[in-house]
Amino acid sequence: MKSNKRIILHYDMDAFYASVEIRDRPNLRGKPVIVGTSVITTCNYEARKYGLHSAMSVAKARGLCPNGIYLKVDKEKYSRVSKQIKNLVLRLTNKVEFIALDEGFVEITDIIKSYLSYEVFAEKFKRGIFKNTGLTCSIGIGYNKLSAKLASDAKKPGGVTFIKDIGEFADFISDKGVKLIPGIGKKTQEILGLKNIVQVSDVLKISLQELRSILGYNRGEMIYEYCRGIDNRKVSSESKTHSISNERTYLSPLEDKEFIWSEFLNLLVKTHKRLKIQKFHTKTLTLKVRYLDRKIITKSKSMNITTQNIETLKKLMLELFEEIDLEKKIKLLGINLGNLSENKEYQLSFKNIENIKKERKIQELKEKINNFRKNIV
Structure with missing residues (x-):
C-alpha cells in the first residue's frame, strides 16, 4: 500500500x-x-x-x-x-x-x-x-x-x-442515476433533467465551466468532482458544535399569544440546559416560526458578549418575540443558540467596553430626563 x-x-x-x-x-x-x-x-x-x-x-x-x-x-x-x-x-x-x-x-x-x-x-x-x-x-x-x-x-x-480506487469508482458509478451523488437533491435533479443530464455518464460528458453555468460556481464544481470520484475531505474528529437548537411541531395550530410565549420559554429552558451540559456560552439567539401556510420566518439578535445566563437570554427572546406576527396560525416553534464559545470567562475587548459605557450613559441620561419631567409635573 x-x-x-x-x-x-x-x-x-x-x-x-x-x-x-x-x-x-x-x-x-x-x-x-x-x-x-x-x-x-x-x-x-x-x-x-x-x-x-x-x-x-x-x-x-x-x-x-x-x-x-x-x-x-x-x-x-x-x-x-x-x-x-x-x-x-x-x-x-x-x-x-x-x-x-x-x-x-x-x-x-x-x-x-x-x-x-x-x-x-x-x-x-x-x-x-x-x-x-x-x-x-x-x-x-x-x-x-x-x-x-x-x-x-x-x-x-x-x-x-x-x-478501492478511482478506477473501481468509475466502474461503480458510470451507469447510475445522478441522484446517487451527494448534493444532488430533487431540485438539482430537475435542473439537470432540463438539460437531459440524467445519468452520471451524462455529467462526465460536459465541461466544468458548463456545469458551473447550470448549477452555480461552487455546487457545479463539487458535482463535477464527485462524479469523478474526487473528494479530499478529511475525517474530522473535531466536529465542532456551532449551535444548539430545539423545535416543536403542533398538531393543532397555535393562536394564543400567552401560550406561544410559554412554549418558547419551555424551548429556551431545554436548549439552555443543553448549553450548560456542553459547557458552552452563546452570543446569538434565533426564534423560528412556521405558519399554517408553511411559511417560515426567523428572528435573530446578537449580543456584544457571550453568555450562559438564562435571564439575559429571556430578555433577548422577549425583544424578538415582539417582532413576530402572531395574527397568523402557527404550526412550529423553534429556538437556536448560536455563535457558541467554550470560554468560561469572556475577555471584553476595548470596543465592547466602550459600547457598554455608552449604553450606560444613554440609560443614565434617559433616567435624568424622566426624573426632570416628573419634577416639572
Missing part, C-alpha cells in the same frame, strides 16, 4: 430506530415496523416493501400499510444505543467523524495493515457491533469519504462493499 493512500470506512446502522425497537421486542420481528409520530423517521425493510420511506407522512403510510406497527420516537433510548456504538468504534481509533446517531466515517489507513484483507476487517467490525448491541450495519470501505459512503449504501441491509 502506498503511504499517501487513505482508507476510509463508513458504517451505517440498518433502519436504526426500527431495529432497536425490534431488538427490544422480538415479537415485532418479521412485521412492518414504522417509527414516527406525524412523519416517518425510519421504518424497517418489511415496511419499505409497501412503499414506505423516511419523511413520508404517517397518515399516508397508514393508508399504504394499515397493518404496520406504528411506534413513537424514543430519542433517549436511541441516543443511549448510539453512544454505545460510538464507544465501540472509538476503541479502534480516535480518527472518527460521527455524522449522525447511526453512522460515521472511520479512517482505518493504519489499522487495516494488521488484517489480511478489507473483507476480514469489515466482517470483524460488523460482528463487534452485533455482538455488543444486537444490531446490524452496512459497511463501505473506500479511498475517500465519498467512495466509502456510496459503498455503504450499495448493499443494504447488512452488506459490505469496497471501492
Whole structure:
C-alpha cells in the first residue's frame, strides 16, 4: 500500500430506530415496523416493501400499510444505543467523524495493515457491533469519504462493499442515476433533467465551466468532482458544535399569544440546559416560526458578549418575540443558540467596553430626563 493512500470506512446502522425497537421486542420481528409520530423517521425493510420511506407522512403510510406497527420516537433510548456504538468504534481509533446517531466515517489507513484483507476487517467490525448491541450495519470501505459512503449504501441491509480506487469508482458509478451523488437533491435533479443530464455518464460528458453555468460556481464544481470520484475531505474528529437548537411541531395550530410565549420559554429552558451540559456560552439567539401556510420566518439578535445566563437570554427572546406576527396560525416553534464559545470567562475587548459605557450613559441620561419631567409635573 502506498503511504499517501487513505482508507476510509463508513458504517451505517440498518433502519436504526426500527431495529432497536425490534431488538427490544422480538415479537415485532418479521412485521412492518414504522417509527414516527406525524412523519416517518425510519421504518424497517418489511415496511419499505409497501412503499414506505423516511419523511413520508404517517397518515399516508397508514393508508399504504394499515397493518404496520406504528411506534413513537424514543430519542433517549436511541441516543443511549448510539453512544454505545460510538464507544465501540472509538476503541479502534480516535480518527472518527460521527455524522449522525447511526453512522460515521472511520479512517482505518493504519489499522487495516494488521488484517489480511478489507473483507476480514469489515466482517470483524460488523460482528463487534452485533455482538455488543444486537444490531446490524452496512459497511463501505473506500479511498475517500465519498467512495466509502456510496459503498455503504450499495448493499443494504447488512452488506459490505469496497471501492478501492478511482478506477473501481468509475466502474461503480458510470451507469447510475445522478441522484446517487451527494448534493444532488430533487431540485438539482430537475435542473439537470432540463438539460437531459440524467445519468452520471451524462455529467462526465460536459465541461466544468458548463456545469458551473447550470448549477452555480461552487455546487457545479463539487458535482463535477464527485462524479469523478474526487473528494479530499478529511475525517474530522473535531466536529465542532456551532449551535444548539430545539423545535416543536403542533398538531393543532397555535393562536394564543400567552401560550406561544410559554412554549418558547419551555424551548429556551431545554436548549439552555443543553448549553450548560456542553459547557458552552452563546452570543446569538434565533426564534423560528412556521405558519399554517408553511411559511417560515426567523428572528435573530446578537449580543456584544457571550453568555450562559438564562435571564439575559429571556430578555433577548422577549425583544424578538415582539417582532413576530402572531395574527397568523402557527404550526412550529423553534429556538437556536448560536455563535457558541467554550470560554468560561469572556475577555471584553476595548470596543465592547466602550459600547457598554455608552449604553450606560444613554440609560443614565434617559433616567435624568424622566426624573426632570416628573419634577416639572
